[in-house]
Amino acid sequence: MTSRTGLATALCCAILLCAPSALAQPPAANQMPSVIQVPAEAQATPHFDATAATNAYLAQIPADKTARSDAYFEGGYWMILWDFLYGIVVALLLLHLRWSAHMRDLAERVTRFKPVHTFVYWMQYLVLTTILVFPLTVYEDYFREHKYGLATQTLGPWVGDQMKGLGVNLVLGGLLAMLLFGIVRRLPRTWWIWGAVVTTLFLIFVSLIAPVFIFPIFNKVTRLDDPKVVDPILSMARANGIPATNVYEIDASRQTTRMSANVSGFANTMRITLNDNLLRRASPEEIQAVMGHEMGHYVLNHIYKGIMFSLIVTVLAFACLPWALDWALQRWGEKWQIRGVGDTAVLPLVVLLVSIFSFVITPVMNTLTRTQEYEADMFGLNASRQPDGFAQGAIHLGEYRKMSPGPIEEWIFFDHPSGRNRIYAAMRWKAENLKLCTSH
Numbered sequence: 001m002t003s004r005t006g007l008a009t010a011l012c013c014a015i016l017l018c019a020p021s022a023l024a025q026p027p028a029a030n031q032m033p034s035v036i037q038v039p040a041e042a043q044a045t046p047h048f049d050a051t052a053a054t055n056a057y058l059a060q061i062p063a064d065k066t067a068r069s070d071a072y073f074e075g076g077y078w079m080i081l082w083d084f085l086y087g088i089v090v091a092l093l094l095l096h097l098r099w100s101a102h103m104r105d106l107a108e109r110v111t112r113f114k115p116v117h118t119f120v121y122w123m124q125y126l127v128l129t130t131i132l133v134f135p136l137t138v139y140e141d142y143f144r145e146h147k148y149g150l151a152t153q154t155l156g157p158w159v160g161d162q163m164k165g166l167g168v169n170l171v172l173g174g175l176l177a178m179l180l181f182g183i184v185r186r187l188p189r190t191w192w193i194w195g196a197v198v199t200t201l202f203l204i205f206v207s208l209i210a211p212v213f214i215f216p217i218f219n220k221v222t223r224l225d226d227p228k229v230v231d232p233i234l235s236m237a238r239a240n241g242i243p244a245t246n247v248y249e250i251d252a253s254r255q256t257t258r259m260s261a262n263v264s265g266f267a268n269t270m271r272i273t274l275n276d277n278l279l280r281r282a283s284p285e286e287i288q289a290v291m292g293h294e295m296g297h298y299v300l301n302h303i304y305k306g307i308m309f310s311l312i313v314t315v316l317a318f319a320c321l322p323w324a325l326d327w328a329l330q331r332w333g334e335k336w337q338i339r340g341v342g343d344t345a346v347l348p349l350v351v352l353l354v355s356i357f358s359f360v361i362t363p364v365m366n367t368l369t370r371t372q373e374y375e376a377d378m379f380g381l382n383a384s385r386q387p388d389g390f391a392q393g394a395i396h397l398g399e400y401r402k403m404s405p406g407p408i409e410e411w412i413f414f415d416h417p418s419g420r421n422r423i424y425a426a427m428r429w430k431a432e433n434l435k436l437c438t439s440h
């Protein structure tokens with residue numbers, strides 16, 4: 001669950017997400033009004049005021065919808081904590097009950113050939129932890145999403161997707177585990193540096209293949225060919241020096257009611273994808289605003305900067321590992337029957353330490369992402385010149401995100417600017433470009 005979500009988050013920078021397909025099913029309980037009308041205070045008049053316009057947009061959201069999406073989003077804060085604590089408990093169980101050592105012994109009985117041994121261990125580890133975490137996964141990804149009207153799958157297809165995710169993790173995680181344990185065994189002093197480099201290269205490799213080989217496992221990805229949608233997007237792309245000849249559509253409505261678009265891939269596989277919920281529910285102005293934002297990620301090299309940043313974070317994490325592993329193994333290594341850092345049975349301890357590290361740096365990661373999202377917002381406003389479409393998008397996003405958090409709350413938990421701040425940024429742009437806006 002979280003691993004797949006995490007993978008997806010790392011790979012693509014998902015942007016404006018929104019809501020249910022109005023055509024395929026009745027409106028979900030959380031569905032925001034499809035704001036097509038620009039409120040009077042936000043009309044391009046000589047008396048235009050960005051704050052008043054922002055408040056007028058926010059006033060269009062019914063109080064019960066705000067309460068509902070606030071509850072969903074704030075519940076997410078607790079989910080971060082429960083996921084973390086649950087993961088810690090699972091790792092400690094595997095270590096204290098020596099299940100990890102048993103899995104290592106079993107893998108050794110299958111083969112002594114190290115890479116295959118590592119893979120056999122990984123297979124057991126992945127299946128066992130998936131089963132142990134399943135109650136939390138099914139609550140978080142299935143029941144909770146349904147409760148808030150964000151999920152579209154019945155249990156059968158949902159379990160099917162979980163199995164596919166397990167398969168992807170088996171192959172990709174197994175490959176990474178074989179590489180990393182190989183490095184630890186060969187380079188006992190400097191493994192942490194090479195481990196960080198190889199992990200980053202692996203991330204680049206996965207980013208490269210994801211749009212072509214991984215996303216299609218879960219969804220149908222097609223070339224978008226409706227000229228009404230594609231032509232303005234490609235025109236905006238040409239105007240901003242983006243060599244795109246295609247825009248892609250993904251049938252995200254198979255799993256979710258959220259609207260979204262993203263830039264994914266790396267080098268030759270880099271592409272912009274819109275999801276079908278966005279195409280169905282958003283106005284043309286909103287789609288252009290969203291596309292302007294996505295192109296911002298592209299032009300501002302956010303994927304490359306993200307990779308650089310993840311290299312820094314990965315090096316930091318790996319640099320803490322030798323010390324933390326030595327410290328823990330000296331105390332409990334014998335009890336857990338772990339022979340050293342090159343022993344595959346050490347994996348739950350590594351996962352435990354890495355999850356503490358990730359938990360602690362969550363606000364830093366969120367702030368980095370949020371800063372890039374803000375940059376993409378600014379680029380998108382300039383490129384699309386659709387401040388009202390942008391405000392509509394921000395409101396649609398409010399179906400699953402809190403619109404008006406406090407500043408500290410936003411700093412810690414938000415990986416995108418809050419809805420209120422995004423609408424305000426759009427209205428601030430509009431205030432300075434009233435002449436452009438009156439022509440629409």
Ligand SMILES: [Zn+2]
Nearest residue numbers: 014015373376
């Ligand atoms: Zn974005």
